[in-house]
Amino acid sequence: MLKEPNPTGIKSGAQIVVDALIEQGVDTVFGYPGGAVLPIYDEIFQQTKIKHVLVRHEQGAVHAAEGYARSTGKPGVVLVTSGPGATNAVTGLTDALMDSIPIVVLTGQVPTFMIGNDAFQEADTVGITRPCTKHNWLVKDTNILANVIHEAFHVAITGRPGPVLVDIPKDVQFAAGKYQKRSKDLRKRYNPQTTPNDKLILKAVKAFENSKKPILYSGGGVVNSGEQASNLIRKLVAESNFPITSTLMGLGCYPASGENWLGMLGMHGTYEANMAMHDCDFMFCIGARFDDRITGKTDEFSPNSVKVHIDIDPSSINKNILVDIGIIGDISVSLDKFLHVWRERGSKSNTKELKNWWQEIQAWKKIDCLKFKNDTKSIKPQYALQILEKLTKTMDRYVTTEVGQHQMWAAQFMGFEEPRRWMTSGGLGTMGYGFPASIGVQIAHPKSLVINVAGEASWLMNMQELGTAVQYNLPVKQFIINNKRLGMVRQWQELLHGGRYSHSWSDALPDFVKLAESYGIKGIKCEKLGELEKAIIEMIEYDGPVIFDCVVEKHENCFPMIPSGKAHNEMILEADQPENKIEESGAVLV
Amino acid sequence: MQKLSLKKGVSRKSAYNLRDPKDDKPERHTLAILVDNESGVLARVIGLFSGRGYNIDSLTVAEVDHLGNRSRITIVTSGTPSVIEQIKAQLSRMIPVHDVHDLTVEGESVERELALFKVFAKGEKRVESLRLADVFRAKVVDSTLVSFTFELTGAPEKIDAFADLMVPLGLREIARTGVAALARG
The missing domain is CATH 3.30.70.260 (ACT domain)
Structure with a gap:
């Protein structure tokens, strides 16, 4: 039963919510109904423009929206009820804030006249979510509801993207009010700087030209800035022949098959990327934020380099590492200007010194830091990912991950040729992110292959979303690297806590194949090295959701590794080396 | 004040970017x-x-x-x-x-704060508190036979100084508004 169009502009708050979402171009909402959002769900029932995806837990809704947003570039939208609905969304909101993912969360609230009375399913949602959103609103008047929702979308996608939340009391949803169309006035209130300072760009170009040992270090900001930013980075690298590395969040902006690619940097980054960061004389940080996983010990971080940093968020500049030239601006706009100025000045670089620098880098590459000893019987997790990569890399593929060793191995052993193909929880490190995120990605890209590379412990944290995958017949492939351990925790306990494996294994894992079958989907278990390739092909070719239980070697550690409290040039390359013990001062760091 | 030994950047007239960001x-x-x-x-x-x-x-x-x-x-x-x-x-x-x-x-700015002081004193101390209030241009806004409540406006340092003097004379309570400040001119 569809409603007639209403020409008067006076509507119920619930209608206003749905109309505002439609005007914003929303096609999908991830949500879970409850008492305080019933009027909005009633409106959703009576229209066809917005598809509602019923999740099984509100955290899943937010991660799914993150997967949707990260893989499309459009904001993800979530609709949940008051109280527990809102508090369950908090982890996802924090995750999106840390990784700059644009999402709009609409929460129901108890009626305005009951706020503050400890009503049933009441929580101070704007109070709880204030530190984990870019901005949030409690709407007490139906007449401003449309405007607030438009502003919420504007804030979520403008400048450095992030999560926003609009809390809507139930009486505001019922009351009648005037619908306001999206206006351009929103820019007046929130309009962050996107155009960089020309003088700083010129200074950066000069430093770029004079460099002898340069490195480009790109991050998630490049993905957020749009496709153009990735194209410009590729041009800059191709024309300058400078080496490039990237953070976990920026993988795919420069293709992994590109000649100048050094692999990911940071705690579990490649030896060549980290050594190049340490020894460079010019560092060009593009849309990254000198996170502690990247820098290691800040006092000894890249001691001899001139550092240029482009970021749209002024608070990212000089936060962790003092830079010589800090440029505030959108990556696409800034790189466009940078390339323009550099080309106009003759596209200069120190070719001879650059050649020597590449020779140094090639020597580091020869160390082959990702090598591992393959086993004859058990499957090494690295090997499993190598095979998965081999079989899927040419496909129209999206990869999500959970958090832990498998995540780092996936970043090391899988290559991404384009941005928005790799969805992972970088900043917050949220176990349980990957499965719901894969659902959001698959909703946005129904024809593509979506794989969630998971650890069994992380995956169990949001396994309830199996119901969602089955209900919407989403052919997501859950590739579970099962070592029956909290692998990363166990690794740290081995390296830092004398091998006292306190609570880092699970004695009660489900039979993943039977679990899949209980939901009526396919389960595959693979324990033998020789059967792995065939089993993965079976997973890829199956038309429907699959849980793949890949039983791997239990005690494999993830290397290379910069131990906490150490500098880039103090990486551990392999296990079992006595000098690789981590000092006590490093143990207090995370 | 430190007029003769100005540290780099501390002067209110100095350009901001002269400050050494590595100074801890x-x-x-x-x-x-x-x-x-x-x-x-x-x-x-x-x-x-x-x-x-x-x-x-x-x-x-x-x-x-x-x-x-x-x-x-x-x-x-x-x-x-x-x-x-x-x-x-x-x-x-x-x-x-x-x-x-x-x-x-x-650039230069002015900072002001308002404070109320309740002082319980007898005899010479009571007279002394009134005398000091006069020196500081504090106003008496309430008085009983055993107490005065003074109102004082000024830079935070002036409030601190007055409070220090009132402690031995019988200061019981202070309420301060916190600083309000405006750039000059």
């Missing part, structure tokens, strides 16, 4: 923050300070433009130069924040 000595800064007068805005600002571990030495807030719906928050904070930079950048990127002025580095 804490500095006291007065920030004036112009915000939309909407519900929760103070909580956002305070939450930023507590969440990120910044100091608040003093805080005042009131609506200053009813038609424009603006409030002014004056915060006295202390931190190393790089922390002060972070505070300003973090404040500036909040949606309801329109302007952040660092009055300590943006």
